[in-house]
Amino acid sequence: MRIVVLAANIYSERALATLVALHKAGFTPIACVCLSTLSLSTIVRKLAQYGPKNFVLYVVRRLNMFRGGRHLKQFQDLQFDNPYLEHRLKYHNIAFSDVASACTEYNIHLCYCKDVNSEKVLSFLRKFDIDLIVYAGGGILRNGLIKTPKIGVLNAHGGILPEYRGMNVMEWSLLQGDQIGVTVHFIDSKIDTGQICFVNKVPVSGEDGSITALRNRIVDTTVDALVEAVRMLAKGEMRTKPQAPEEGKQYFTMHEKLLELAELKLNHIVDPLLK
């Protein structure tokens, strides 16, 4: 199967872990499309995502990584944003520091772009006659890109579909007292409304001491879910389920005051588990 991975940026740990996990499962991607770190659209998107204060921290972290080199590094030297992904990025006592290093190691074609929907990316993908795109970040996809692969674009959404669409869905599920989980689905032209492949529920455990820790664990689960979905597709075992747009709600970025409440709710779930 000819697979292409979409990455939000060169330092995306999620994209890197997805690349490595696919390779370890025997589905080495043929190419990777990566958004440029220094494009204006990426900066605006990250600003909106993190807020000004966390954006500065994000930039400092990235600059530190850049200073350390963009190649394979001694594992002991590396610090990961998401500790759950560490075990995935180890490679004979060294670890991949970014998407480019993994692409070099596994002979994966790498394409940098400012917009994944651009003609540059489309013509790059047409060269490979691809079957599947695995989405590991990269913004909103337009029809041109969605229709390029023969099978479709696979995404692992960090919430349960069709109920929870959009942003911060894990936090929203937590706040509203619903189950959290990961849904693998095909991307269509709307937000999180494509055919559902399967849902993996993720029970809260004692180690989920904060929203960040839980979110990191969810990201780790999305990597496994994507590999599982690719395996099912390769074996022809995938049965998808359509979802109606009116079945669920679209959620947006959660305000800090509600995030505090969600954290409180999480503590109430986790505390009895620790006793």
Added chain:
Amino acid sequence: MTECSHWVLTQQKPNGWFEGYNLRHRPIYLHFIAYTLQGLLEAASIIGPTQVIEAVQKPAELLLRKFELKKSLSGAYSPEWRPQVLYMCMTGNAQMATVWQRLSQITNDLRFFNAALKMHELLKASLWYRGPYILRGAVKGSFPIWGRYLTFRYPNWAAKFTADSFMIELQLLKTLYSKEMPCES
């Protein structure tokens, strides 16, 4: 009163727009739109909540989506819900925050409260905290202040609607926290 409210409901178009939002020869300011929605919600106790919530929810949700995606609401809209001006109507913003919060209280849909909290951030950012004493806490008619809605003025009703909305936020937060910490509340 009931007849008036029923009449208002008959003016709603399928896209959620209410015919006759505007005062003649003026843009259809967000202030007028939010006034209608707010009025209907407050009349809910008279004409039965289900009918009203359905009528208000459609435009409120549409405006919520616009606000979440663009991070602001236009000062005026066309009957097709297209933004008509580049400035914001701060009175309308404060009223929309109130409408969203009231809807959140009625429907338990926290997305409305979430949008209201973000709107409050926007309102707070436009307030004067220093400078001339007379302007402290005042809310501009338009943002930027040279916008057409009450140009270079600070209407008292803008401050009133903003204060109203902030007070509902406190109520709602108190309710939510008391659910989470029943012993401590």
